Amino acid sequence: MSIAIECKNLDIGFRNAESDVTIIAGLDLAIETGEFLTILGPSGCGKSTLLRVIADLLGPLKGTISVLGSDPHLARQSRQIGFVFQDATLLPWRNVRDNIELPTRVGGNARKPLPENRTDALISMLGLDGLGERFPHQLSGGQRQRVAIARALIEEPQLLLMDEPFGALDEITRDRLNNELLAIWRRTGTTILFVTHSIMEAVYLGQRVMVMATNPGRVLEIVDLGEIKTADNACSREDPRIISAMAEMRVALEAAS
Ligand SMILES: Nc1ncnc2c1ncn2[C@@H]1O[C@H](COP(=O)(O)OP(=O)(O)OP(=O)(O)O)[C@@H](O)[C@H]1O
Ligand SMILES: [Mg+2]
Incomplete structure (x- = not known):
């Protein structure tokens, strides 16, 4: 299995004239090619900033990151990255x-x-x-x-970065687009990183869910839903195992906020 994104001891944040502001420190992360990873975390923990670093819209402060087998800059240049921003631009x-x-x-x-x-x-x-x-x-x-x-x-694109793309939608439209997105993912094999504030959406879409905490921004846990879902990443929203995975994430998030 090849790796689409690999971060090693990565520090992410902003460079100021006086000093650097680190948002996430020492991030280690490996995302497989073709994986659907969803990201949950309190406001301000660095989700958008992480996507921006992967997309080469912001340089890392420290550490290494490879995207689609190369430098993020090369991945962007070869137009392999699609980005849906938090606010539609x-x-x-x-x-x-x-x-x-x-x-x-x-x-x-x-x-x-x-x-x-x-x-x-x-x-x-x-x-x-x-x-x-x-x-x-x-x-x-x-x-x-x-x-x-x-x-x-x-x-x-080989890599699709989606930052709360469905946050502004009504629930019915959102559910429909969730299914459309899963269909696109199954058809194309695109690697998807998808940020959401909805635990249900994170669990429904992701093969794995990355749960983050804030102050400092960090990864709390990565929950693998492979055992609960079918081989093509389908599940029922009513499955008791899905409901209990959601309950566990809620507890983790409450502790993290
Ligand atoms: N240009 C900047 N300079 C300094 N700090 C910044 C800058 N942009 C964002 N931040 C800070 O970085 C932190 C992470 O921001 P980010 O937008 O990544 O959070 P987020 O997890 O996406 O939050 P949300 O769920 O609200 O979208 C926040 O504390 C924010 O105030
Ligand atoms: Mg954000």
Whole structure:
């Protein structure tokens, strides 16, 4: 089994003129290629910052990190990383279709030409039919978030980083998109790191759930759900073993907040 992301003794934080601010210290983490890992943790523990370091949007303070077998910078350059940010950031002056296709237009050296109808397929997959010509201000918050997800998928990245992508959605839409995302993951074999504040969502989506604590930011435990789920990572939300795994995580999180 190959490793998609490996962090060794990694310090993550921010460089200031006076001193460095460390958010997570000494992180050791290995994520397998094709794994679906969900991340739970109190506000401020460093979840978004960790994704930003993996995506090469922020340099690590110390230690080593490899992403898809190389430096995060190379992984980003080869366009293997899709990122759905915590707040959907669409370009207001571009319509839905152009926002989705944006990654294929920047940089000028697209990895591969866009397959025909790919945008239409994504629009349809994310339930955005008929909205392709609309502008972001003509969409609901949840629709904007779905455009952001389509945009992250347009280049079929090997690694998908998702930072609370469904936080703004109603529960029914969220459940539906959870299932859509699982279907995409099964079809593509993309490695997914998915941050959420919902214990249910973390358990439903993840093969493993990484539970974090704050002050200082750290990994409390990584819960492997392999025994509870089917080989293709399916489970029932009503399964008593799922419910008891959730209860354990809640206790850990309460202690960590
Ligand atoms: N540019 C920055 N300079 C210094 N500290 C920062 C900066 N950006 C974020 N922080 C701090 O880093 C810590 C981690 O922030 P981060 O956004 O990673 O948290 P999070 O786990 O994603 O929280 P949430 O669940 O609220 O999204 C917070 O204490 C935050 O205040
Ligand atoms: Mg965050």
